[in-house]
Structures are given as C-alpha cells and as structure tokens.
Amino acid sequence: MVSVDLDSLPSGPLSMTALVSLEPAPLRRLLKSGLRRGMASSDLASLLADDWQCSLDSPEAQALLAALQERGWLGRDGDLWKTKLG
Amino acid sequence: MAHILAIHSFRGGTGKSNLTANLAASLALKGKRVAVFDTDLASPGVHVLFGFSPAAGQSTLNDHLQGEAPIVDCAHDVTPEQVKQAHGRIWLVPASMDSNRIARLLREGYQVEKLNDALFALSEKLNLDVVLIDTHPGINEETLLSTAITDCLLMVMRPDTQDYLGTAVAIEVAERLDVPAIRMVVNKLPEHFDQEQVRERVASSYDVPIGALLPLSDDLLTLASGGLAVLTYPTHPWSERVRALADNLLDTVL
Numbered sequence: 376m377v378s379v380d381l382d383s384l385p386s387g388p389l390s391m392t393a394l395v396s397l398e399p400a401p402l403r404r405l406l407k408s409g410l411r412r413g414m415a416s417s418d419l420a421s422l423l424a425d426d427w428q429c430s431l432d433s434p435e436a437q438a439l440l441a442a443l444q445e446r447g448w449l450g451r452d453g454d455l456w457k458t459k460l461g
Numbered sequence: 462m463a464h465i466l467a468i469h470s471f472r473g474g475t476g477k478s479n480l481t482a483n484l485a486a487s488l489a490l491k492g493k494r495v496a497v498f499d500t501d502l503a504s505p506g507v508h509v510l511f512g513f514s515p516a517a518g519q520s521t522l523n524d525h526l527q528g529e530a531p532i533v534d535c536a537h538d539v540t541p542e543q544v545k546q547a548h549g550r551i552w553l554v555p556a557s558m559d560s561n562r563i564a565r566l567l568r569e570g571y572q573v574e575k576l577n578d579a580l581f582a583l584s585e586k587l588n589l590d591v592v593l594i595d596t597h598p599g600i601n602e603e604t605l606l607s608t609a610i611t612d613c614l615l616m617v618m619r620p621d622t623q624d625y626l627g628t629a630v631a632i633e634v635a636e637r638l639d640v641p642a643i644r645m646v647v648n649k650l651p652e653h654f655d656q657e658q659v660r661e662r663v664a665s666s667y668d669v670p671i672g673a674l675l676p677l678s679d680d681l682l683t684l685a686s687g688g689l690a691v692l693t694y695p696t697h698p699w700s701e702r703v704r705a706l707a708d709n710l711l712d713t714v715l
Contacts, residue, residue: 391609392605395637395638400637403639410606411577460577
C-alpha cells in the first residue's frame with residue numbers, strides 16, 4: 376500500500392488547484408479518475424491494485440476512501456465513484 | 462464516448478481559438494461529429510470564426526453554468542456547407558459576449574464540476590466523436606479541469622521566449638495530471654525562422670511530440686477571424702498543416 380498520511384490531507388472542498396498540488400501521485404490519479412463520467416467500482420478496484428498495491432476491500436483502502444468521502448472529495452453517484460469539486 | 466481534445470496556451474494571442482475552430486472543421490471534414498466548447502469565459506471569441514452570434518433567447522454556456530439551461534440547448538449547429546457535404550457536423554457551445562454576463566461570471570464564479578458534467582452529457586446526447594475545448598490562457602480552475610479530463614492536450618505557443626517559459630509551466634502541470642497525450646503546436650512562425658532550429662528547441666525544451674509548426678500568414682491576417690482558413694484557403698500551407706495535424710490526431714490519439 377502506498378503510504379499517505381490521511382490526517383495531513385487538507386480539509387474543505389476540493390478545487391482543481393488543490394488536486395494538482397496533492398501528494399503522492401497515486402492520490403492525484405485516484406481523484407482524477409473520478410472526474411469525467413466517474414469510475415465504476417471495478418475501475419476503482421483496478422486502480423487501487425495497480426497504483427496502491429491494495430484491494431478495494433482492504434482496511435487501508437477503506438480508510439483511504441473514507442477519508443476522501445469525509446472531506447466530500449469523492450462520493451457515490453449511482454453505480455459510479457465521482458470526484459466532487461467544491 | 463467522445464474523445465476530449467483541449468487546446469490551451471499559457472499566454473494569449475497564440476491563435477488558439479483560430480486553431481480550435483479550424484481543427485474542428487478539419488475533423489468534421491473527415492465525417493466526425495464535433496462540438497466546440499468556448500471555456501474562455503472571460504474573453505470569448507471562437508464563435509466569430511464560425512460566423513455565429515447568439516440571438517436573443519439563444520442560450521450560451523453561461524446559461525448552463527450559472528443557470529438552469531440544459532447543455533443541449535446551449536449547443537448550436539454551425540456546420541458549414543462544405544462540411545455537411547462531407548457528412549460531418551459541428552456544434553458550438555459559445556460563451557456569452559454580454560458584458561454583464563461576463564462580469565457576473567467573474568464576480569460569482571460557478572461550480573467547475575458542472576462544466577465536467579456538461580461536456581460528457583452533451584457528448585452522449587449528440588453522439589459526438591470529438592469535443593474540443595477552447596480554454597482560457599494561463600492556469601485557472603477551468604483550464605486545470607480541462608487538462609485533467611482531456612485525452613490529448615494541444616499546447617499552442619509562438620516562437621517567443623515568454624511563450625517558451627510559460628509553456629514549460631503548463632506542461633509541468635499537465636504531467637502532474639498524467640495527461641495521456643500532449644502535442645506541441647508552434648503557431649505564427651515567421652517565414653525567416655529556421656524550422657529545424659525551432660523544432661529542436663521545442664523538442665529539447667519539453668520532451669513532448671510536436672504536432673505542427675504553423676507559419677505566420679498574411680492570408681490569415683487578411684481573413685481576420687472572419688472565417689475558417691481550412692475552408693477559405695484549403696491549399697494554403699497553414700491550412701494543409703492543420704488538416705495534417707487533424708489526421709495525425711485521428712490516427713494516434715482520437
């Protein structure tokens with residue numbers, strides 16, 4: 376699993392400016408993948424496996440998704456995961 | 462799903478809108494269904510190339526981003542006759558030219574996510590092949606979004622030192638956003654410039670493929686944005702290189 380300090384992520388709505396400055400790169404890629412039409416759970420699972428070396432149902436991935444959802448950066452839109460810009 | 466092509470420059474005056482409109486026509490001449498979004502909301506202009514001006518009651522992108530107008534109502538068919546004969550179509554989503562609307566947009570802003578959703582909703586509604594985004598120069602929320610969602614970023618610049626420096630910044634941002642494909646377009650290249658030297662300088666500056674070197678053209682200056690060069694002057698070197706760029710994009714990234 377790619378190391379990311381979830382507590383250090385800024386709070387508040389996500390802007391594109393903030394997205395560009397986020398580290399590490401896999402976090403930017405995850406949120407970028409939620410733009411356009413959004414991503415299906417299978418796409419998210421593939422991205423997590425390839426980029427983060429973890430499975431969607433792993434505790435680490437669930438903690439990551441929870442942190443993003445708590446900030447309102449990522450949410451479910453029907454069957455899709457979508458990045459929410461403030 | 463339609464491919465997204467963002468046409469961007471770090472500085473103004475590069476001929477970005479002119480290139481966008483002529484690329485749209487070149488792609489449509491290949492039978493493609495194309496939409497052009499004018500996201501240069503502070504200083505719109507691409508509509509002029511298509512001879513379009515929103516009449517009273519016709520919706521613009523502003524009416525969708527800051528109002529309730531469905532995005533499909535903001536898309537206007539501007540297909541020239543020659544393009545119709547080639548079975549292509551062009552829709553334009555213009556930005557408002559009303560000074561009050563521009564001021565309101567700058568004052569109040571809008572949800573940039575709405576622009577993202579509008580691009581994909583329209584592409585589905587009109588069964589589009591390609592969506593071209595004519596961006597605002599420089600870096601702001603819209604241009605960052607356009608960069609993030611594009612399948613290919615065309616970076617337009619003049620052979621000018623300020624453009625070289627600014628373009629490097631824009632490309633660095635694009636690389637942070639993992640843009641799948643980037644192409645450099647050098648526009649307004651004076652006749653006396655050595656093309657090979659320019660090509661080498663661009664290649665060594667950015668390590669990004671060159672899409673086209675487009676000459677500075679008196680004919681285009683004479684046209685003064687009053688039409689599409691690829692239709693008015695189809696055999697002009699500028700037009701030929703724009704069509705070659707469109708062909709290359711279709712072959713490689715679209």
